[in-house]
Amino acid sequence: NAGVTQTPKFQVLKTGQSMTLQCAQDMNHNSMYWYRQDPGMGLRLIYYSASEGTTDKGEVPNGYNVSRLNKREFSLRLESAAPSQTSVYFCASSAGGTYNSPLHFGNGTRLTVT
Amino acid sequence: AQSVAQPEDQVNVAEGNPLTVKCTYSVSGNPYLFWYVQYPNRGLQFLLKYITGDNLVKGSYGFEAEFNKSQTSFHLKKPSALVSDSALYFCAPSRRDDKIIFGKGTRLHILP
16 A cells, blocks of 8 residues: 655756656545645645645745646646755645544655755 | 644653653644654654543554643653654644644654
């Protein structure tokens, strides 16, 4: 059982380049999330999708777009990467909302923007 | 403002000793309370949660957490630490509007 799978594991971009981070879950979860983790700042929510066909902004959505392709897949796109987007990105899923359902995380994508 | 505080950036404990990782929160209503653990180069893993009922909640790997409503605290505990418990721990209260707030994390270092 793979759980939540993220690709790629590592990526280096130059300022202004674009890329898409991929995420897929095989737990039949309704909700999916993208977080970024920066040292000393915990996790911050970028975007989330409460169910297939819906997406909403989190705390730090600027510079990002998302697509909930189907129930399994939720991608995060950086249209024009900036050094401030250097971070570790985590995709997560949950059976319901985060109020009472634990989050299941992927192993992350370490992104460096130079 | 709603917030969660993990007052210690790092906690050092000798193997075999009891450990406590502290968490206090300021969230309206009756939040559910979660603890997550992150091992190096991995995503966070769910450890335990408090919903209602008994103030002492048991979770994975021998961890437990004590809820104190008057002090709005949810401290993570383990009676006897293992070197393999060394990791980053996050407290995360969730709100009824489905917004979960993560603390900044406490690095637990178990000394052999």
